[in-house]
Amino acid sequence: MSKQALRIFDTHHPTTILNSLHTTTTSLSQTRQAHAQLLRTGLFLDTHFTTKLLSLYANHLRFSDANLLINSIENPDVFSFSTLIHTYSKLGRFSDTIMLFSRMLSHGVLPDTRVIPSVVKACSGSNNLTGGKQVHGFCITSGLCQDPFVQSSLIHFYVKCSQLKYAHKLFDVMTQPDVVSCSALVSGYARQGYVKEAKIVFGRMEELGIEPNPVSWNGMVAGFNQSGHYLDAVMMFQKMHSFGFKPDGTTISSVLPAVSDLEYSLVGVQIHGYAVKHGFESDNCIVSALIDMYGKCHSTMEMSQVFDEMPERDVGACNALISGFARNGLTDEALKAFNKLHDQELELNVVSWTSIISCCSQHGKDIEALNLFRQMQDSGVKPNYVTIPCLLPACGNIAALSHGKSAHGFSLKTGISNNVYVGTALIDMYANCGRIKLSRVFFDRMPVRNIACWNAIMGGYAMHGNATQVLEIFKLMEKSDQKPDSITFTSLLSACSHSGFTSQGQHYFDRMTKDYEIKPRIEHYACLVTLLGRAGKIQDAYSIITKMPFEPDGCVWGALLSSCRVHHDMEIGKLAAEKLFELEPNNPGNYVLLSNIYACKGLWKEVDKVRDLMKSKGMRKNPGCSWIEIKNKVHMLLAGDQSHPQMIQILEKMENLGMEMKKLGCFPVTSFVLQDVEDQEKEHILCGHSEKLAVVLGILNTSRGSTLQVIKNLRICGDCHVFIKFISRFEEREIFVRDTNRFHHFKDGLCSCGDYW
Template sequence: MLSKPNSQFLRALPPCGDIRRARQLFDEIPNPDIQSWTLLITAYKKSGFPEEALKVYEELGERKVLPDQLALLSVTKACAALGNLIKAKGIHQDVIRFGYRSDLLLGNALIDMYGKCKYAQGARDVFDNLRAKDVISWTSMSSCYVNCKLPREALMTFREMRLKGVRPNPVTLSSVLPACSDLKSLNLGREIHGYIVRNGIHDNVYVSSALVDMYASCSSIKQAELVFNSTHQSDYVLCNVIMSAYFSNGECDKALRIFDQLRKGRTKLNHDSWNSVIGGCIQSGRTDKALQILHEMQQSGVKPNKITITSVLPACIDLGSIRRGKEIHGCLLRHLFLEDETVFTALVFMYAKCGDLELSKRVFYVMPKKDTIAWNTMIIGNSMHGKGEEALLLFREMASSGVKPNSVTFTGVLSGCSHSQLVDKGLMIFYSMRKEHGIEPDSEHYSCMVDALSRAGRLEQAYNFIQSMPMKPSAAAWGALLGACRVYKNVEMARAAGEQLLEIEPENAGNYVLLSNIFEAAKLREEASKIRKLMRERGIIKVPGCSWIQVKDKVHTFVVGDKNSAQTADIYRFLTEVGEKMRLAGYLPCTDLVGQDLDAEEKEYSLCNHSERLAAAFGILNLDGASSIRVFKNLRICGDCHNAMQYLAKIVGVQIIVRDPLRFHHFKDGLCSCSDFW
């Protein structure tokens, strides 16, 4: 019989009481027995404190109390929850040391623990040393292989289990089906499905979920639907799986219908369901819908978690919605997520990609801890904004802080050197990669250097750099050279680069358009015509230019010649009026960039219709006291629009920030941050 303190201790254990109170009562026991130690370890684990459970186990050893089978079982489960491999190996050694090597219950727990630690060899050693194996042993081993991304080994274990005459249970089947998903093995998945139906297991919700996922992964969405519709007992897990299947197969509306059905139920939705649909909407390009659902999630009383935040921030980036990003930042502050490096880094990236580098820096410098990804994000953010010197300074700060740079770090730094014409500094960094950091430059690093040399007008050196690459030159390298040929009007080198590009990526319409424009500007209209003809013959269609801008809570999108805005008349009137002022200030339209058979006046009008100019005009008309506007474009900003934006920003007296796929352009006082090299 337990003494009085032990009885109080038992009553205080969760879920009946408070874990802190339980610990206080435990400490009052003069000589706690192994049962009390085991109960405390289990209590910490069940209360979600596996690390504390391991500390209690270590304390047990310090007091020279020998653990029994149940104590070892409790600490093994705690270590599985923590996923700490070093601790796991120590516990395994204790199991052997105290004579439980062949214990089935402990053996199964150890296999599961190693699976959670993603250490297949340790699990296999335990499995092979078991004298007797039950269905849990085989299931745990198979599941371990799936967790360790070894699907073939998982299926081999499953076959071996069947040959040994061990009958799989629902947990076994729901554990092995993901291996079929990983391997896209539809035939084997169907065999397992047949076994499930023959043995009447098809109504198990976990098995059904695994089947739906398997069929969806194997691009058999109709079969996934049949399994879902034939399951009598569906729950959130199954609904989340079919929603993910629909999103992955481009059937966003079907997924949203399932979500609406879930919301009509009486039970409150959990994080998994909300996160599944938010992530799916972003994956499907429905960013507005994702942000709307986030708002509805908060209204329903469910607080966003880390997964919600890191999945929804890219939606703000896609829309260029810094306003929404700030709202999410406020949400992070309210819910105290800012201790998490992943969330912090996503926030840094969001601000940088939405055009506010200063806010991005502020968030970065208040981070309590910065890993390689965080440093890379800030370096790349500065590079995108043409802040090459700042990117180099961050690189030096990163090295002095003891954080080791990786391949992505150097891509960011070299890109910054390229955008800021820091060619020689870029070359020094490039050649230091192998010598000082042991990182072999890849094609992306070479392309960055080609870009840097090309932008600086060192075209011959850039061409020779491409020729010296130890791997096949990429489209990015040749594309950088071709872009510079446009700026520096080098037709011969443009021919060489263009020939390579049309061979490497014949489906990229941008290469044809750029090469044609170079020939057109050089008055080589016959060659320009040949490129356009080749484009038509190959069925290559130019991606239409599209620009967007957020005003208040709404994102407004424009295409070339757009007249769908409620303010269309005001936009074109403004462009006409400001166009006259721009001419007086010295602006001359670059009509050579209009590769069409139009007269001069028509060409000028065509340039004024470009999407980025329409979006900028709309933003200026709706400034409402703001000193800057942010325009986002899906294609590279054209040369004439780039020139026009400089005059527009100076005449109107605002800062115009334009983000295209390559970088940010900050137009202010008649100048651009890129110094006309982009």
């Protein structure tokens, strides 16, 4: 402390000491010395001095000292409390603000119009509706409610607490309505989705002689976007521009997401031009919004260009780029961009990693998703409750059970396993990995369930062909007052079709509309066609298609063609195939199904015609492919492929097993080879089916009695089905095989499907 300051404090004159205390320049040390001097001189009893000290302590954030000081004042006045209350509220210490306000009232000190707005702000910030209403009541009884600043603060409070009716009542009785209060009310209505009310209040501003400012316009644009009224947000932006108000960075950042969701690419380009013209191209928030907009509008070239032209890239823009590629199915480009950014040592966050994992999981790059999850943890980025549900489908897609269990363990360790989205993903993962009993255990333990949880467990049982359990779950769902949705009925119908519950399936199809007013969608008709077709009622299935209220798509005709393949119905099969050739001209699966129908009838000339047609279109049959996880590693085997390092051992083991089958009177079902070749060649072809190769690989690399799990990209053939039933008994194994239709659980020479698939 300077000598001059010491000389000032040496004097006993009150004015001299008071003038020496400056809020902006007095240090904490000087404040404490002044405090001590006031105590020595007896001037401490003067509230002018103590209020000044309180302000200084608050300015230095020494709230413990300030509280000791205010507790030592015998008769504090409104200024003593208002200093601290204002500072607490300004710093976001809302509980301290309300507590000090209560102490003020207990001392019999009545607040003034400068204290109330700070207290109301604290109630608003802590979402304390009850406390705010009590303050409002006090203001009414004390007459403070007539003050425009108090009225404005209360309007903001009710808007923040989503009590728009109270806010509007206050607005209607305001003595001096201002632009701040109007903007708050308008923004509140817009955010809550009350479009009409927001526009009415906005229109009243002109009647009241209040000119909207940028905050008013931005509140409307941002609010409509937030509440999902995207068209209103865009129209308000255009109106703002036509009225001569210049949109700022906040406006542009708020309207671009609305443009994105509407996929108004032309409007997006115009806003982009405006942003460049007015120098907003260096605003990272706006650039990220532009990248996101172009991605959602499927303009990936423009999206990449905006990203490449960024002067300084930030993680938000990187995430928008990755999501844009993923949204457009450009998984390779997303991976390339992510790896490039990672190599540049840009600090990618949990959103970045989650986005790329989700992208790979959704677009068939399941192994890449698992590898990325491991790299994410190696990089020190902690997965969250969004990451795990994005990863788990990849585990389920390729039956990577050990990886799924590891993710489950991580969710337990981090305390996110009870999250409803994580829980739903775990139910789905265990079902996809063949562990439907674990799915049910996890479902039963969930503390909170939403419709997705119910649908996940029902879908799991449906995939396993357990229609009885699906129907029981549905009854339990109805008893718990959870209303089913369209996905629920898809699971019900699918389960019934897998188990041959034809009458039950038709019953629930009728209940959709009758009991729940859910209009059947295209997928429900596809399930109904499958239900009837699989039961051999091909003509009834075709009749359903002709009576549909909308045009049947490839899924519906594909369901009919698949049933014709199972039941060798050539006439309706040809009709279904012709429709599919029109709807899906580049789908080789439809040509293969028709070819198989001809082959079953021995019509080899017709088979050759279909295959020549495929060749002329440059199409090839999708090769059979199976996955099996062995010792935490996923192996992929292609039908007829000889590249696996253990292929010699696999074929030798398969030959030995084949001999054992024949000894027991079980011979290869060569009718499933739909080629015009000798029986010996047919047996050789059957040996190359991918699911057989995967099962035998599992036998070679695991101990006797171990469970095997195989995923196949096509429907399992009848010969493979017989072969795996034999192996389950001969090798004493439980074997799970998931094909495109359902799960087959082989045990003791039997299959859970009951040979109905």
